Amino acid sequence: MDSHTLSSRLEAVFRDSIRTKEEFLRTSLPLMEKATRLIVETFERGGKLLIFGNGGSSSDAAHIAGELVSRFYKNRTALPAIALGTGMPTLTSIGNDYGYEFIFAREMEAYGRPGDLAIGLSTSGNSKNVLLALEKARDIGIRTIGFGGGSGGKMKDLVEIPFIVPSPLTPRIQETHITLGHALCEMVEEILFSSKA
Template structure:
């Protein structure tokens, strides 16, 4: 985490201490996630279950805390979430340190992920971009390159409106006024994606 979202506190809780207010804000955010976003997350998991077993891959990227979240997602797919299953291709672009530093040195910070998407992305792949602000220029450039290649772009961000959500094919936008709360909701969301992925794979394994 690097900064608070540049937004007024719409979900503040006067009278509560910091820890209690944090917990209440997270509870309210997760209720909104459950009541409004579950169909989207289920659909994302099902889409990955359609594509990854046929050779497509998931590319993921973020900055700072969002980089850790994106790497968590790829680890769940290459390893496993809960049920035993085959490994599937998922790459965290920010974890490719030699490529990252070479690209940053030669092309600039804005091209960190776009250059890697150009190298790895194929039609049918999915790029997941994670940003609490939705304004990270390097993720916007990655989304632009991905769309040109026929790669599906999903964004996980903080509140709408933001440029990254607008640039994506679909977006999960967490309505919360603190960076920490957005990132915590993103962690829950990526676990829900993985659960939906595994659930969608199960009938295919049984019919195989």
């Protein structure tokens, strides 16, 4: 690949990512406000956030949980957020004993309580283990948010707040998911700790 072609292709990747985020922003801003308020309400009432996904979405879930437990910008009280599926012995035990599709649902049953909030990440919206965990959350009385993409899959009808990134491309969806996660963390922190440095 010559230098001109490489440069053009790299630029196209960035422009496509920017376009995807701009379209998502146009269609999802009211949902972002609703999700921010739901997360704030969950923490104010003593609930915790349970967040989960597969592969890159698992990394995004752990990243978002880490921003809440540690800090985003402010030195402040830790917020209770748990990324499910990150403990290898637990994950492999559930996978071996029950099947991989139950890895998040079993942890949801163990850790989830009414008043908590579940966020499932699935770029297709059809990851069986994510769907089963969201169903378990609803059974427990836990409110739900979904980070999806493409057509939204089955997840869009299963969650209270469905975020659907308007792209069929997994990388563009994941890039938008982490931007969304950062935006929510920033706003939640600002609302909860606005009077603190």
